[in-house]
Amino acid sequence: MAQAAIQSIYRYPVKGLSPEPLPRVALTPGQTVPADRHYAIENGPAGFDPATPKYQPKIRFLMLMKNERLATLRTRFDEHTHVLTVDYGGREAARGDLRTAEGRAAIERFFSSFSADELRGPPKVLHAPGFSFSDVAAKVVSIINLASVADLENYIGAPVDPLRFRGNLYVTGWPAWQELNMVGRTFAIGDGAEVKVTKRIVRCAATNVDPVTGARDLDIPNTLMKAFGHVDCGIYAEVIAPGTITVGDRLSG
Numbered sequence: 001m002a003q004a005a006i007q008s009i010y011r012y013p014v015k016g017l018s019p020e021p022l023p024r025v026a027l028t029p030g031q032t033v034p035a036d037r038h039y040a041i042e043n044g045p046a047g048f049d050p051a052t053p054k055y056q057p058k059i060r061f062l063m064l065m066k067n068e069r070l071a072t073l074r075t076r077f078d079e080h081t082h083v084l085t086v087d088y089g090g091r092e093a094a095r096g097d098l099r100t101a102e103g104r105a106a107i108e109r110f111f112s113s114f115s116a117d118e119l120r121g122p123p124k125v126l127h128a129p130g131f132s133f134s135d136v137a138a139k140v141v142s143i144i145n146l147a148s149v150a151d152l153e154n155y156i157g158a159p160v161d162p163l164r165f166r167g168n169l170y171v172t173g174w175p176a177w178q179e180l181n182m183v184g185r186t187f188a189i190g191d192g193a194e195v196k197v198t199k200r201i202v203r204c205a206a207t208n209v210d211p212v213t214g215a216r217d218l219d220i221p222n223t224l225m226k227a228f229g230h231v232d233c234g235i236y237a238e239v240i241a242p243g244t245i246t247v248g249d250r251l252s253g
Helices: 068-072 101-114 146-156 220-228
Strands: 004-011 020-022 024-027 040-043 073-077 083-088 091-097 123-126 141-145 169-172 186-189 193-202 232-241 243-246 250-252
Touching: 004 024, 004 243, 040 101, 068 073, 083 101, 091 101, 101 123, 141 146, 141 193, 146 169, 146 220, 146 232, 186 232, 193 243, 220 232
Parallel strands: 141 169
Antiparallel strands: 004 020, 004 169, 004 250, 024 243, 040 123, 073 083, 083 091, 141 232, 186 193, 186 250, 193 232
């Protein structure tokens, strides 16, 4: 089997908002990429209890599948201070320390206005220690095979930004779609880290949104089904051994 190498690493500190590139990251068994989907913005009362956090479907939060205008925002998250900065139209629109009531309120006020037509109730910044607002209940790392994205791009005949798939690890070196047959396999990455592939990633309408412009300009799930007979792109993997991974590291196993 061809070896893959990590081309880029990303985290998504607030569900639905901007990705952040990382040069390296420490992986811990049973955990996500640190600070990945660390926060979410509730779209109307969802009954989330930070004292007993439980998985909830993404429809209960602001997210790209329904709220494509989120892609027009540029956000920055400071992992040490938990300050989120939101830029819109080339200017800073909001800033707040998400650990404080005042900071969360500043972000909530912005989304009360920005997402007014899409809200089912007051937006609320949600968080619980150690919890990830992932699209799946398990704590996993998502891996995108860039050859598969290129194959999809060739079929469409137009550019497909890989960030549409909001993955954690983007890899090169595997043939297109080979990753979909890797469920159950274990890989070593970097400084001792090991991951086990748990499932294929089923794609939704969030991938139809251009991550730069916010335009809903492609129909990725239907195109995948028409061209390849499935709606999957990428895989989820569970971290089973700790280690630090770096851009350029190989996946072997």
